Each structure stands twice: as C-alpha cells, then as structure tokens.
Amino acid sequence: MTPVTYHLRSLLVRAPTSVAAAVGVGLVVFVCAAVLMLLGGLRHALTVADDPRRAVVLREGSEAELTSQFEAGHASRVAAAPEVEAAQAEVVVTMTLARADGGGAANAVLRGVGPASLALRPELRVIAGRRPTPGAAHELLVGRALLGRYHGMHLGGTLDLGDGSSPAQVVGVFAAAGSPTESEIWADLGLVQTVAGRRGLYSSMLVRLRHADDFARLAAWVAEDRDAGLVAERERDYLDRQGDRLAGFLLGIGALLGVCFWLAAAIGVTVTMHAQIARRRREIGVLRALGFTRASVLTGFLFEASIISVAGAALGVGGAALLADARFSLVNVTNWSQLIFELRLSAGVVGAALGIALVSGLLGGLVPALRAASIPPAHAVKR
Amino acid sequence: MTLASLAVRNLARHKVRSGLTVLAFAVAVLAFVLARTVVAAWHAGEDGAAVDHLATRNRVSFTLVLPRGYIDTVRAVPGVRAATFANWFQGRDPRDPRHVFTSLAVDAATYLDVFTEIQLPAAARARWLADKQGVILGAELATRLGVTDGDTLVLNGTIYPGEWRFRVAGRFTTDERAPSRRHLLLRWDYLNDSLPAWRRERLGWIVSRVDATASTAAVSEAIDLAFASNDVRTLTMSERAVQQSFRGMLAALLAALDAASAALLAIMALILGNAIAMGVRERTAEYAVLTAIGFRRRHLAGLVLGEALATAAAGAGLGLALSYLLVDRALGGWIEDNFSGFFPWFHTPPSVMLAALGLALAVGAGAALVPAARVGRLAVADALRRVDE
Known part of the structure; x- marks a missing residue:
C-alpha cells in the first residue's frame, strides 16, 4: 500500500x-x-421481564388484553389448574390522559389489579411513596414512565376515573426494569371493573407456573373448557407478538x-x-x-x-x-x-x-x- | 453565450461528477418526500373529517361503552340534526389474519344519514336494510378481501369471539381522504342479538351531525350536560378533534421524522456544497480570467449560484419523479391495502412535492453561498498565480 x-x-x-x-x-x-x-x-x-414460568390467559381470538373479556367463573377454573403456582385475574382498559406539556391527549393502560399482581411480577418495585392499602379503592400506583408526562401523574396527584365518586390519588410510583408495565396505571380491581361497567368480568389472567415446562399442560387445561373459549400463551410470546x-x-x-x-x-x-x-x-x-x-x-x-x-x-x-x-x-x-x-x-x-x-x-x-x-x-x- | 448557459456548460464539463451529484441529491430528495409523506398521510384523517360531526364517547375511555338509551337523549338535544352510533367490531379475515382493517357495527337505518360521504347505490342500501347479516364495505377493501355483492364473508371476531358470517350487501365509495373509505360496516342489531345478555344494549360511540345554524361547541356542551348526573358520563368532541387525538399517539415518531427531514436537508446541502466548491476551486484561474476581461463579481457569483440551482433543480426533479413512482405507483397502494387502519390514504400530496422542490432550491442556493462568496473575493493576480493544490 x-x-x-x-x-x-x-x-x-x-x-x-x-x-x-x-x-x-x-x-x-x-x-x-x-x-x-x-x-x-x-x-x-x-x-426485560422474561420469565419462562409466566403465562397470560386471554379470550381466544382477542389478540390483546384490551379486547379480551371473560367471566369470573372461567377465571377461577384456570387458577385451580394443578400446574398453577399463583394466578391473578386483572381487568384492562385505556384511560385518556392530558399531556402535561399541553400537547393534547394520549392513552395509557389502566390496570385493575388484585392481591397477587405485585408478587407475580418480581421485577416490579415501588420506588416512591407506598403500596396502596388493601381495600382502599381510590389509591393508585403509577409506572415511572408516566411521571411528569401527563396531568396528575406524580406522587400525590389525582385522576378522575369518571365513576362519580372522589378522584383517585397516586400513592406510589413503581419501576419495572423498563418493561411495558412502567407505562401503566394500577388501580384496585373492583374499582376498575366498576368504572368500566364490567362487574364480574376480567380481561386477562397472569399465571405463574410451578415449572417452566408445565406450559403445554396448562394450555391443554385451558383449551379443554370450550364454553370459556380461553387460550393460554407464554407471556414472552404474547409480548413478542x-x-x-x-x-x-x-x-x-x-x-x-x-x-x-x-x-x-x-x-x-x-x-x-x-x-x-x-x-x-x-x-x-x-x-x-x-x-x-x-x-x-x-x-x-x-x-x-x-x-x-x-x-x-x-x-x-x-x-x-x-x-x-x-x-x-x-x-x-x-x-x-x-x-x-x-x-x-x-x-x-x-x-x-x-x-x-x-x-x-x-x-x-x-x-x-x-x-x-x-x-x-x-x-x-x-x- | 449567456451566463445561464455558461453555468450549464460548466456542469457538463464533469459529466460523471455532476451526474452523481444529481443522483445523490435526488436520493436525498426522495427520502425527504417519503418522510414528509408519512407525516402528511398520518394527518390526512384530520383533513378528511367532517367539521359538522360531533363524536360522543364514554368520558373515561374510548374503549368503554355507553348505554343504548343515550342515543335517544342525544337525538333530542337541540341543534342535533341526525345522530347515529357504532361499536368497534374489528374482525379479521381468517385467510389473512395479519391484515388489519377497521370494521364497525353500525345502525344501518341512520348511519348513512350522518356519514354522507359514503356513496352507496340505492339497491345496495335496500339490500343492507333488508338483511340483518348484510355488510357494506369500501370498494377497495372489497377488492382486497376478494368479495363482491352477494358473497358470503366470514370474519373472526377479536372483541366478540367466534366466527361471524356475513353477506356482502354492497360496496361504497367515498371521498379519497375520508376516514371511512376502507371501513367495513355490519349491522349493530345483528351483533347485539348474537351477544350474550351481559354484552347487549351497548353503544361504542354516538356521532351526530349538527344543524348548519347551530354552534358545534354549544351542542357538544349540551350533549355532555344531558348526561352530567348519570353514572356513565360522556365526552363530546368534534370528529376532527377525535382524529387529532388519535394522531397524537404517534407524536414522538412524527417528531423523529421531522428530525430526519432536517438531517436530509443538511445532507442535500453537504452534497451540493461540496460538489460546487470542488468545481469552483478547480476553475479559480478561469474566474480570474473572466474578471480580468471585465466580468463583474456579481456575474461570477451568479455563475456559481446558477450551477448550484441547476444541479438542485435536476436533482429535485429526479427525486420527485422517483418518489411519484415509488409512492403513488407502488408503495401507496400496498400500504393502503395492508395498513388501512393507520393509513387509509397514502399518497404524496402536492403540497409536500412543492415544499420539497422549494426547499431543495433554497438548499441549493444556500450551499452555493460560501463558494460564491469566495469567487467574489478573488483577487485577479492571486488567482492567476495559484497552482493546482
């Protein structure tokens, strides 16, 4: 050269x-x-929150939690499957939030959660404030990605859920290792069901299996109940999709x-x-x-x-x-x-x-x- | 020989270089037009939305429903000329489940009175009203799904589980940019009667057409006021505002495309500025000669500017031609066919073409400034003395 x-x-x-x-x-x-x-x-x-033991149960054909709906009775049958270590049925709707910079509105997931929701997601940590008191319906936990982006999304901030009662208050902020959950608002299951007019109905169920290789048996168990029309999917595959x-x-x-x-x-x-x-x-x-x-x-x-x-x-x-x-x-x-x-x-x-x-x-x-x-x-x- | 023809002849002296510069410039213009087309197409729904339409939805979320009785209340609000309702259905073609299109369950008796942009033959309308399982759909969507009048159409429900069988009652056309152009409309009463008891008698949203004399702001306030003390409260917005809030969801991506557009303008300036500067440097001695025989500095600067503008114009012309071929002849139709949920209309509007042309010429002129200034400052004796560096 x-x-x-x-x-x-x-x-x-x-x-x-x-x-x-x-x-x-x-x-x-x-x-x-x-x-x-x-x-x-x-x-x-x-x-980031990839756990081979986690699975999501949805209504068959619904593609996502938002379009999925099923009745409580079917949910308890899935939770009773022998492969299931822990399970929590949840309800998901979207909330329209006003952007803090005044640039219009955006939608965020409002997830109605129950007692096992936190434990099922070990990646989730409360980084400010506290966990909602069990039974206190109007307390919210918000993902840290929402902080400051939308009106009311800060510790002590409030959100009108439109159910006619007093607005719900943000009592805690959580981090979830950067997973999509960080863009969600968590509220009491019963409250969200009421707000959404879906008493006794769920959107999805998050399940933790006893062993990662139990999934096929769980899927078969879920599919067996033709009336329910539910389908189980590994959480990883659901997120991939x-x-x-x-x-x-x-x-x-x-x-x-x-x-x-x-x-x-x-x-x-x-x-x-x-x-x-x-x-x-x-x-x-x-x-x-x-x-x-x-x-x-x-x-x-x-x-x-x-x-x-x-x-x-x-x-x-x-x-x-x-x-x-x-x-x-x-x-x-x-x-x-x-x-x-x-x-x-x-x-x-x-x-x-x-x-x-x-x-x-x-x-x-x-x-x-x-x-x-x-x-x-x-x-x-x-x- | 005029200055302009001299500028063009100068370009012709390095055919390969000029050709490549035009090509690189054209590619940058093409990318610029693509980025702007995505932005424009994403906003097309706003322009297509009728200004006299009000949409009323559940105050909490657009995914939540309204009780059926609300339609009668809305119809009774003064200033409302006609009102209709719809629910998300969002069926999927089992033969092609990845094809996402909008399907709505609507009130067949009143929907077309409000959405007057939907042009449906009278016979088809009569068939639709007579057949509970009937659907009407946009002509382009019908072609995409491979169905025509009288055919059976099977869709899988995403919101409402199971396999749904419909008969195609008719195909409609709309104004090119109307959001409803590629919709599929099934009958709400058919959906409602097929559902389990707990899901019946619910409306997704209500759309009303306002009297020409009434104020849309006052009517939307009146509608929300009518439900203010109910359990389920409402939020009424103009259809254009609804479209805007939908569009706002991609705000960050649109901002990224804006940044990419700016970067493309910078690339155009670099490509052109570099090529012009090279030419000027090589011809330093010639410019000195031209000055010596009486050409004024502004003539020389004009010569450089003319070269830059000619290159920019050629590049922009080629880029626009390429973008027309790519977007309007190939990509646009494919995007409309496969992503009609996002982009029911995907074409390069003339405003984008004009903006691209104008900006390309402005960039060309800007890129010529530094070399032109250098020519203007040239001292004859220095320039003649200078050797090839």
Whole structure:
C-alpha cells in the first residue's frame, strides 16, 4: 500500500472537502444508529421481564388484553389448574390522559389489579411513596414512565376515573426494569371493573407456573373448557407478538429512509473521491513511477475512503450516544395506548453503525480507487 | 453565450461528477418526500373529517361503552340534526389474519344519514336494510378481501369471539381522504342479538351531525350536560378533534421524522456544497480570467449560484419523479391495502412535492453561498498565480 502518512496528509490538505464528506457519512450513521437504538430499546423493554414460568390467559381470538373479556367463573377454573403456582385475574382498559406539556391527549393502560399482581411480577418495585392499602379503592400506583408526562401523574396527584365518586390519588410510583408495565396505571380491581361497567368480568389472567415446562399442560387445561373459549400463551410470546407489530412498523419506515440515506452517503463519497483523484493524477503518476503497484494504489485510496467513513462513523455514533436513555413514546397498536421506552446504545448498534459507514465508504470509494489504480506512470511527467 | 448557459456548460464539463451529484441529491430528495409523506398521510384523517360531526364517547375511555338509551337523549338535544352510533367490531379475515382493517357495527337505518360521504347505490342500501347479516364495505377493501355483492364473508371476531358470517350487501365509495373509505360496516342489531345478555344494549360511540345554524361547541356542551348526573358520563368532541387525538399517539415518531427531514436537508446541502466548491476551486484561474476581461463579481457569483440551482433543480426533479413512482405507483397502494387502519390514504400530496422542490432550491442556493462568496473575493493576480493544490 502507498504510505499511510501520504493519504492522511492528503486528507488534511483538503480539509474542507474531507470534513464535508465525513459529516455526510456521520449523518447517515446517526440516523441508522438512532433507528437501531429505537428497535433495541423496544426489544429490551419487551424482554426485560422474561420469565419462562409466566403465562397470560386471554379470550381466544382477542389478540390483546384490551379486547379480551371473560367471566369470573372461567377465571377461577384456570387458577385451580394443578400446574398453577399463583394466578391473578386483572381487568384492562385505556384511560385518556392530558399531556402535561399541553400537547393534547394520549392513552395509557389502566390496570385493575388484585392481591397477587405485585408478587407475580418480581421485577416490579415501588420506588416512591407506598403500596396502596388493601381495600382502599381510590389509591393508585403509577409506572415511572408516566411521571411528569401527563396531568396528575406524580406522587400525590389525582385522576378522575369518571365513576362519580372522589378522584383517585397516586400513592406510589413503581419501576419495572423498563418493561411495558412502567407505562401503566394500577388501580384496585373492583374499582376498575366498576368504572368500566364490567362487574364480574376480567380481561386477562397472569399465571405463574410451578415449572417452566408445565406450559403445554396448562394450555391443554385451558383449551379443554370450550364454553370459556380461553387460550393460554407464554407471556414472552404474547409480548413478542405485540413487539413484532410495533417493530415492523418502525423497521419499515426506518429501513426505507436508511437505504436512501445510505445511498446518498455512498454517492457523496464517490463524488468526493472522484474529484480528488482527478486532481491528483500527477501525484498518482509519480507514485506509480516510484514503483508502487496498481494494487497498492488501489488499497491506498480505499484506505483514504475508509478513513473518511470511520471519521463519519465516530461523528454519527457520538451524536447517537447523546440519544442514549432518551425516552421515546410510541403507540402500542394492540391496545391503543402509549408505550414508553428508552433508546439503547449497545455494542451491536455501534458495530452495525461502523459497518454501515465502512460499507458506504468502501463501496463509494471503489470506483474512484480503481480509476486511480489505472493511471499510468507516464502521467508523472505529463503536464 | 449567456451566463445561464455558461453555468450549464460548466456542469457538463464533469459529466460523471455532476451526474452523481444529481443522483445523490435526488436520493436525498426522495427520502425527504417519503418522510414528509408519512407525516402528511398520518394527518390526512384530520383533513378528511367532517367539521359538522360531533363524536360522543364514554368520558373515561374510548374503549368503554355507553348505554343504548343515550342515543335517544342525544337525538333530542337541540341543534342535533341526525345522530347515529357504532361499536368497534374489528374482525379479521381468517385467510389473512395479519391484515388489519377497521370494521364497525353500525345502525344501518341512520348511519348513512350522518356519514354522507359514503356513496352507496340505492339497491345496495335496500339490500343492507333488508338483511340483518348484510355488510357494506369500501370498494377497495372489497377488492382486497376478494368479495363482491352477494358473497358470503366470514370474519373472526377479536372483541366478540367466534366466527361471524356475513353477506356482502354492497360496496361504497367515498371521498379519497375520508376516514371511512376502507371501513367495513355490519349491522349493530345483528351483533347485539348474537351477544350474550351481559354484552347487549351497548353503544361504542354516538356521532351526530349538527344543524348548519347551530354552534358545534354549544351542542357538544349540551350533549355532555344531558348526561352530567348519570353514572356513565360522556365526552363530546368534534370528529376532527377525535382524529387529532388519535394522531397524537404517534407524536414522538412524527417528531423523529421531522428530525430526519432536517438531517436530509443538511445532507442535500453537504452534497451540493461540496460538489460546487470542488468545481469552483478547480476553475479559480478561469474566474480570474473572466474578471480580468471585465466580468463583474456579481456575474461570477451568479455563475456559481446558477450551477448550484441547476444541479438542485435536476436533482429535485429526479427525486420527485422517483418518489411519484415509488409512492403513488407502488408503495401507496400496498400500504393502503395492508395498513388501512393507520393509513387509509397514502399518497404524496402536492403540497409536500412543492415544499420539497422549494426547499431543495433554497438548499441549493444556500450551499452555493460560501463558494460564491469566495469567487467574489478573488483577487485577479492571486488567482492567476495559484497552482493546482
């Protein structure tokens, strides 16, 4: 290869052009990294509480808790299954909340919970305030992702549930390791049933099995009761299914834009390198006359292109790192409520961003580098 | 030779570079149009919503229901010309369960009196009113589901479990941007009579059309007041506000798309600015000669600006052509077919095209500023002395 210092100094001599090309690549890397961080954050949120012993029971065909409804009698039969260690039937509706910044309204899940709801989710910790007193109907526990985003969503804040009685009060805030539960409001089961006009009805049942491999037997037990029309699903699969629809939506938009960004960057690098080489025909001729082979000129100019892309990648990843842990709110289309999660910068994202940058740099630099390699030594003396 | 033709000829001197610059610029314009189209399509429902429609729903949540008697109370409120009701049904085609479309159980007798944008042939309407199992659906949705008038249509319920059998009574058309364009409407009485006792006699929401002379704000207040002391209270909003609140759910994603659009403008500026600057640097000596033979500085700056604008215009033209092919000829139809729940209408509105063109030209002019200024400052003797760097 031609000397590294020759290429580095060439880049420095033409600093404005080099910087412009690197910033272009950097913007591409930034956008791609942001999309990947978004998907990574979503995936993380949906798998963080992964417990193979947990299963969700829903009304068959209902796709999500929101559309599922079944009667209490059927629920108690499921809870009595021999494989079940603990179970809690819950009721889920969406609440319209006013955004704290005045920017309209958004929906959040209001979950009516019972005595076992907390114990079934060991990832859930009360981080401020206290647990609601058992039997106190108008006390709320809210997920920390909602804090400050919506009116009344703070310790001591109130929420009118529209049941005609006094508003419910937020007595505690919980964290749940970043899972979707953090975007929920928890209230007393009976209260939510009353508010929703669903006395004696449930939306879903969360079950903890005695052993992870008991699931098939539980599923069979649930399916046996044809009248109830219920179906059991591993919690992991249930969350995956929601994640797939969300991620598919993000991925579709992200991929389309990402490809465009990437193409623009690759062509941008080509234009830059192309012009560089056209102006440096004489220099390159001298290099060839000095005895550098075509192959070494080719690798040398590919190296120059990759320096631009690596610098761009560093800029892009640096910018994306500023987004890490930023909160992103997205509508969960299966229950029409907001899911709030954090963008995650992982080694995989950095690697992918670097890869995208290098591929665009090398691909964009290839044709100009080939041209450079084909310049004959005679150019050294021509003017 | 005019300045303009000189600018174009300058571009033609490096055909590969100019061609690539136009292409890169076009790709950036394409991405910009795509991002703006998603935003515009997401807001299309708001523009399509009728201004004289009021939607009344359960105050607590749009997923909760209203007692059946509420419709009569609403109809009696002064200022309400017609009122109807609907429930979410949200059936899925068992042959294609991933295809999400909107299906509603509606009051066949009154629904079309309120949603006047739904154009249904009179014969089809008569069939629908006569057949409890009848459904009507948007013509495009019918094509997607592969059914026509008289066919049996089986859907799996998501909210109401089981297999539901319908007969297609007719297909309707609407204004292109109407939210109801790809809806499937079944009869509420059929749904109601098929449900277990505990789920009967419930309305999802009520939609009323307000008299032309009445104020929508006053009527919506009057409706909510009528239920103020009931157990189930109501929230009445204009249909446009309902659409807006639905749209607000993607606010963060739309903000991200706005950021991406801004980044694309920056990329356009970089691509173009870099290419123009390279050309200017190479031609330093020529500019000096032009100055020496009497061209004014503004002529030279105009030359650079003209080059930038010509490149930007070519790139924007190509990008818009590509986006038209991609969105209106390919992607749009597919999105409407498969994601009609989100995007019943997915096209690039002319306003987006115009904005893209205008911004591309503005970016082109902006990118030319630095090189043009440099040419303007050129001292003849210096420029002639300068060698290729």
